[in-house]
Amino acid sequence: MTVLAIAADLWRHAFARKWFLVLGAAVTLFLVFVALSLRLEVVDGALAGMRLFGQSTTLEITAVDVALRPIFKATAIILYYPFTLFLIALCAEFAPSLLQAGRIEHMLSLPVRRFELVLGTYLGVVGLSALFSLYGAGGLCLILGVKTGVLTLRPVLAALLGTTAFATVYSGMLAAAVLARSATSSAGVGMALYFAGVLAGYRTSLAPMMSEGISRRVFEAATAVLPRISTLGNVASDIAGGRAVSAAHVGGLCAGFLAFAAAVLAVTMWGFERKDY
Amino acid sequence: MSLAIAVRDVEKRYRTWRNRAGLCALDGVTLEVPRGVAFGLLGPNGAGKTTFIKVLLTIVRPERGLLHVLDGDPEDPRIRARVGYLPERLELPAHFTPMTFLASVSRLKRVPPLRDGLFRLLDRVGLASDANRKIGGFSKGQKQRLGLAAALVGTPDLLVLDEPTDGVDPMGRVEIRNLLGAELARGCTVFLNSHLLAETERVCSRIGIIAAGRLVRQGSLEELCRAEGRWRVRFAEGADAARLADIGFRTAGEEFLFAGDDLLALNRALDRARAAGAVIAEVRPDEKDLEQVMSEALTPAPAPLTDPEARP
Amino acid sequence: MAGPYRRSRRWPWLVAALVLLSGGAWLMSRGERMPRPKEVQVTFPRHMSASDRERLRQRRRPPILAVPEQAEPGAVAQPAPPPRPRDPLLVAMPPTVDKVAMVVEANAIRHSPVGELLLDCFVGSPEDDELGRLRSKTGLDVFEDLDRVAVTDDAIFVSGRFERANWTELFPGMKEQTPGPSTRLWKREGKDGESALLWNDEMLVVSQKEAEVRAAADRLEGRAPPANSAIDEDDCYGEIYGVVASKAVASLFENSSPDVAAKLGSITEQVKLHVDATHDVGVVADARGNDAASALDLAKTLGGALALGRAAARAQGNDNLATFLDYASVHPSASGSFRVELALPLDYLKTLLMDCPGRKARSAGSK
Numbered sequence: 005m006t007v008l009a010i011a012a013d014l015w016r017h018a019f020a021r022k023w024f025l026v027l028g029a030a031v032t033l034f035l036v037f038v039a040l041s042l043r044l045e046v047v048d049g050a051l052a053g054m055r056l057f058g059q060s061t062t063l064e065i066t067a068v069d070v071a072l073r074p075i076f077k078a079t080a081i082i083l084y085y086p087f088t089l090f091l092i093a094l095c096a097e098f099a100p101s102l103l104q105a106g107r108i109e110h111m112l113s114l115p116v117r118r119f120e121l122v123l124g125t126y127l128g129v130v131g132l133s134a135l136f137s138l139y140g141a142g143g144l145c146l147i148l149g150v151k152t153g154v155l156t157l158r159p160v161l162a163a164l165l166g167t168t169a170f171a172t173v174y175s176g177m178l179a180a181a182v183l184a185r186s187a188t189s190s191a192g193v194g195m196a197l198y199f200a201g202v203l204a205g206y207r208t209s210l211a212p213m214m215s216e217g218i219s220r221r222v223f224e225a226a227t228a229v230l231p232r233i234s235t236l237g238n239v240a241s242d243i244a245g246g247r248a249v250s251a252a253h254v255g256g257l258c259a260g261f262l263a264f265a266a267a268v269l270a271v272t273m274w275g276f277e278r279k280d281y
Numbered sequence: 282m283s284l285a286i287a288v289r290d291v292e293k294r295y296r297t298w299r300n301r302a303g304l305c306a307l308d309g310v311t312l313e314v315p316r317g318v319a320f321g322l323l324g325p326n327g328a329g330k331t332t333f334i335k336v337l338l339t340i341v342r343p344e345r346g347l348l349h350v351l352d353g354d355p356e357d358p359r360i361r362a363r364v365g366y367l368p369e370r371l372e373l374p375a376h377f378t379p380m381t382f383l384a385s386v387s388r389l390k391r392v393p394p395l396r397d398g399l400f401r402l403l404d405r406v407g408l409a410s411d412a413n414r415k416i417g418g419f420s421k422g423q424k425q426r427l428g429l430a431a432a433l434v435g436t437p438d439l440l441v442l443d444e445p446t447d448g449v450d451p452m453g454r455v456e457i458r459n460l461l462g463a464e465l466a467r468g469c470t471v472f473l474n475s476h477l478l479a480e481t482e483r484v485c486s487r488i489g490i491i492a493a494g495r496l497v498r499q500g501s502l503e504e505l506c507r508a509e510g511r512w513r514v515r516f517a518e519g520a521d522a523a524r525l526a527d528i529g530f531r532t533a534g535e536e537f538l539f540a541g542d543d544l545l546a547l548n549r550a551l552d553r554a555r556a557a558g559a560v561i562a563e564v565r566p567d568e569k570d571l572e573q574v575m576s577e578a579l580t581p582a583p584a585p586l587t588d589p590e591a592r593p
Numbered sequence: 594m595a596g597p598y599r600r601s602r603r604w605p606w607l608v609a610a611l612v613l614l615s616g617g618a619w620l621m622s623r624g625e626r627m628p629r630p631k632e633v634q635v636t637f638p639r640h641m642s643a644s645d646r647e648r649l650r651q652r653r654r655p656p657i658l659a660v661p662e663q664a665e666p667g668a669v670a671q672p673a674p675p676p677r678p679r680d681p682l683l684v685a686m687p688p689t690v691d692k693v694a695m696v697v698e699a700n701a702i703r704h705s706p707v708g709e710l711l712l713d714c715f716v717g718s719p720e721d722d723e724l725g726r727l728r729s730k731t732g733l734d735v736f737e738d739l740d741r742v743a744v745t746d747d748a749i750f751v752s753g754r755f756e757r758a759n760w761t762e763l764f765p766g767m768k769e770q771t772p773g774p775s776t777r778l779w780k781r782e783g784k785d786g787e788s789a790l791l792w793n794d795e796m797l798v799v800s801q802k803e804a805e806v807r808a809a810a811d812r813l814e815g816r817a818p819p820a821n822s823a824i825d826e827d828d829c830y831g832e833i834y835g836v837v838a839s840k841a842v843a844s845l846f847e848n849s850s851p852d853v854a855a856k857l858g859s860i861t862e863q864v865k866l867h868v869d870a871t872h873d874v875g876v877v878a879d880a881r882g883n884d885a886a887s888a889l890d891l892a893k894t895l896g897g898a899l900a901l902g903r904a905a906a907r908a909q910g911n912d913n914l915a916t917f918l919d920y921a922s923v924h925p926s927a928s929g930s931f932r933v934e935l936a937l938p939l940d941y942l943k944t945l946l947m948d949c950p951g952r953k954a955r956s957a958g959s960k
Binding site (some may be wrong): 267 | 606607609610611612613614616617618619620621622623624625703759838891892893894895896897898899900901903904919920921922923925935
């Protein structure tokens with residue numbers, strides 16, 4: 005209950021900020037643009053024509069879901085990569101502002117346990133990212149579903165994988181925020197973890213390029229624990245693009261990501277428990 | 282006597298990577314605050330006042346000692362729900378309105394955030410007209426008032442206030458004093474940390490003085506301010522100071538001091554003064570103000586605890 | 594009074610972190626080992642590539658010109674147009690067809706992934722090597738000597754290297770003739786004119802109609818007036834290419850989509866077909882309609898039919914067909930033509946050919 009109250013407060017903070025309103029407005033504008041300006045002609049389940057602002061656009065005629073795959077795939081990739089980077093920059097300030105002098109003392113004096121504070125902040129930020137991702141992907145699915153009569157939730161699933169990746173990165177950001185109380189450090193750790201995770205996704209291809217010995221061992225050991233951001237990105241893109249993926253594969257990968265996030269949060273708690281404010 | 286705060290032998294060191302031994306902020310502090318009283322903690326800058334408050338609320342973790350707040354563990358959320366705290370430098374969310382902020386505090390204190398109740402709180406601290414303004418536009422005094430309102434959420438049994446009138450205008454101070462009086466009247470315990478001695482003197486019935494992390498004085502205001510064996514006498518105009526000095530009255534500004542515990546000796550001296558033509562206007566026991574008490578307590582070496590009511 | 598203040602124990606957090614980190618690493622390492630679904634690599638043969646152009650250039654031969662007829666006395670001799678080198682196979686093919694004219698680049702397909710698959714499928718065990726027996730008997734190695742196979746309404750054209758072929762074994766009981774300097778003709782007596790023509794040991798033409806074979810010989814040896822081939826040179830790209838009469842294509846849809854069949858028959862005359870087998874198999878069919886509006890209408894109908902077919906296949910649990918139709922699309926253009934593209938993923942072909950004779954024979958042999 006307290007965790008949810010903290011998360012809800014964080015949302016109130018977020019929605020009182022201009023950046024988040026701009027982001028929400030941008031996503032809404034895009035959806036409104038798609039809803040109002042795009043006319044799709046569907047013949048027997050095939051996308052046979054498209055009109056954008058009344059202008060007819062020549063396109064290949066193919067099954068609606070196949071025709072929409074590139075759009076969904078692009079949406080998934082945008083949500084997974086640039087949007088996650090954008091969120092890293094956008095959310096870097098939350099935890100340090102919560103931990104700033106004069107505020108954290110007040111929070112800790114309330115009937116709130118420290119782990120509830122960490123967990124509430126974490127879930128609040130991750131929930132916020134999920135909200136935007138699902139709003140964008142879900143809205144697009146719904147609009148295109150209404151226009152074509154074919155509803156698919158694949159982009160929504162891909163968006164959820166994007167949220168999983170961000171959730172993992174944000175655990176590191178939160179740890180940096182708690183231990184260093186700096187938005188810059190938080191964003192820096194987030195970016196570093198993100199790009200290291202992208203590299204870790206290619207660790208099996210990259211390791212043989214390194215000369216055998218201690219450096220390769222260190223690389224393999226270091227990347228073994230890191231979240232495979234690019235691997236999950238490929239899975240997200242595959243799902244949105246209509247390709248069959250193994251549920252066990254995706255489930256295992258996501259569970260690994262969440263275990264990493266939970267481990268980082270545990271380290272955060274280890275530091276936070278003894279921290280004086 | 283039921284205690285709102287009971288602290289014994291609390292020690293706190295601020296350690297760093299370089300200085301593992303750490304800087305001693307609290308050194309064996311033992312303190313008791315009975316329920317329903319206003320307690321003022323005084324001390325110079327860096328004496329450990331704020332650290333003590335933070336230890337009390339487990340915002341800062343002590344090395345060792347006994348901590349008891351409202352007959353319970355201060356880490357227990359149920360106990361903390363009964364404590365209202367106003368930090369020294371309160372940072373408030375600038376994008377919130379006072380109502381949303383108080384509602385947030387209410388939820389965290391597990392108190393239903395009823396609009397009327399929150400509005401009444403704002404009214405009590407003089408912010409009713411600003412209930413729906415963004416906090417970012419508030420003055421320091423207004424933020425302080427809002428912090429006080431937040432501390433009052435849930436009708437706490439213990440109010441811990443760190444410099445509550447900092448930045449508040451004189452009229453506001455009076456209002457806050459009245460508000461604290463009302464809280465005391467309903468049975469709430471007030472623990473006040475203020476550098477304004479006059480304010481502490483007006484609000485608090487019990488005082489503690491902390492210096493270099495150690496509690497050097499603790500007791501009721503009367504006990505601490507009473508000067509042993511000395512009387513203050515005011516004569517009407519025209520009294521012969523030289524004659525009075527011969528009788529034993531030492532000049533202290535416009536008044537005279539008479540040393541001695543013996544009431545007969547005092548009366549004999551007063552008779553002789555009257556016989557010398559002096560007219561007595563007022564006779565009262567001599568009391569120190571808090572400034573003097575602090576000054577004595579802090580110089581030169583810390584004196585041992587002098588609280589006659591201190592529990593073993 | 595409660596007991597003395599005790600610092601909360603932090604080490605459980607570290608222990609939990611270590612356990613979670615190890616668990617996470619294990620889960621993720623399992624995840625990264627799982628293979629990604631293979632990307633379908635389709636090249637849709639939409640136009641002639643540089644390699645197709647080079648292949649065509651290498652196949653061109655200078656035409657064999659017929660001896661000019663004696664000019665009328667007093668007539669002014671017209672200068673002959675410069676001879677244009679052409680692909681002999683295209684020259685040999687009839688200029689028009691009613692149903693089909695299709696060229697299969699047999700050698701290219703043989704060395705493509707799909708060729709390997711087909712070979713694996715249709716070539717039996719060593720004990721049951723029909724093709725091997727054919728090679729030893731006739732001297733013709735189907736895998737090595739064949740370059741292209743073309744099919745028209747009434748004849749089959751095979752190009753390649755036939756120097757080693759034993760024609761007596763190949764055409765037993767047939768009578769040999771020499772209609773021209775570079776051709777040999779075999780004809781079966783009294784059996785509907787079944788004939789075969791060999792040109793320069795490079796091309797074999799087989800038909801049930803002797804007239805078709807002789808016409809091919811005339812075209813190859815310059816006795817027939819120059820004419821375009823049923824397949825234009827510019828359309829010689831891909832591993833299979835050619836033209837199919839739209840009525841023939843329409844007949845494929847008569848049962849499943851009569852609407853499509855009717856429109857296809859009435860709007861277009863011919864469908865040009867190109868197949869690429871470089872990786873997975875890409876099929877492109879180009880059709881030109883009588884007018885832009887009806888062509889677009891047909892394109893939409895076709896697209897709808899393909900989408901419906903895919904949905905139906907999916908609903909019936911026919912995942913193979915659904916997967917095949919995943920890559921089906923129709924591309925209309927403003928000029929009144931449209932293009933249908935289909936892809937046959939190799940995996941899909943493998944599934945289709947799971948029970949093919951070669952495999953069966955090998956599995957039986959291994960048992």
